């Protein structure tokens with residue numbers, strides 16, 4: 001049995017923290033923990049999360065796990081084994097601006113896509129570099145598992161500065177798509193071996209092999225999605241709409257299963273039609289799970305314990321914890337990860353950051369080699385990668401011109417003047 005580990009969560013005040021901690025406790029046999037540290041720069045959110053996690057540990061019978069909640073990076077990171085990063089630089093307030101400013105000009109306003117995503121990228125790179133530097137200072141052997149967005153930009157920037165760092169960049173969108181589709185049509189996504197490629201929030205499934213059915217089920221899934229849109233009452237309304245839009249995209253391009261984020265690039269008119277410019281996703285999150293968390297903390301502060309903790313999370317926490325256990329126990333399990341291409345997609349530039357299947361073990365990430373991709377996908381990806389690289393150049397060189405080129409090349413932007 002491995003000795004017990006210390007885990008730090010950067011962005012500990014996030015509403016995703018309870019899901020990650022629950023996953024950690026559920027995986028305790030493969031990743032035993034003795035200490036959890038929540039690091040955040042927002043003391044109020046941190047304190048709220050302390051109340052929630054403290055109760056969660058007690059109710060799940062893990063009182064012996066030490067909980068440290070801190071705004072001090074030295075306290076947070078010294079000697080830790082893993083850092084899970086989920087910081088959101090500027091918080092949901094800035095997310096709201098990222099979404100609303102482009103919308104004012106009739107453009108897609110989204111957290112990770114378009115002008116909002118690029119603006120967020122410029123803020124986020126700076127914040128995550130800071131976290132990376134703290135970890136290098138206080139826990140140089142730790143693994144950083146990163147969920148912080150926008151992930152292609154983050155990965156590009158961190159790899160330029162620290163090419164040899166112990167860091168894995170991961171997004172839960174593919175696992176969420178798989179979970180949602182499987183649940184909706186009665187499959188078990190744990191049996192799936194998907195072949196997926198692209199950039200982060202910008203890729204396609206080419207094949208989904210089902211180990212128990214012993215065949216590629218992607219064609220039948222596409223068939224089903226064309227016939228009957230996904231219906232999942234458990235999802236929030238805006239996420240339900242997102243999954244419905246996947247069926248709309250498939251009606252035009254039925255050969256591959258797209259990541260839902262393509263609605264912003266391929267059908268911005270359709271998205272803008274049902275976007276409320278005054279009440280965007282950031283507002284829904286602030287009024288939804290953010291407010292629920294604050295209320296939960298308030299009830300605990302008032303001495304309530306029974307029935308207070310209510311969360312709804314999908315595979316988000318399990319996914320990142322599975323990656324950690326795969327490193328720790330050298331499990332060589334397969335995940336969709338955001339990595340330098342280096343030939344994984346053979347007919348695509350090798351210096352691009354791509355999202356592809358990869359195996360994870362004690363020495364890190366081993367992406368698989370894929371078949372050449374088709375020109376439609378490659379063309380879209382080339383433009384996106386060029387835009388992202390220009391933006392990261394702009395960040396490091398403080399170049400207005402490069403930023404302007406990046407923003408102009410963004411495929412949600414029809415005119416440089418906008």
Ligand code: G6P
Nearest residue numbers: 111112149171172173176281285
């Ligand atoms: C998915 C994406 C994340 C994104 C999140 C937004 O999980 O993979 O990158 O941040 O959706 O979800 P929200 O509920 O905050 O709009």
Ligand code: MN
Nearest residue numbers: 171172173201
């Ligand atoms: Mn993501």
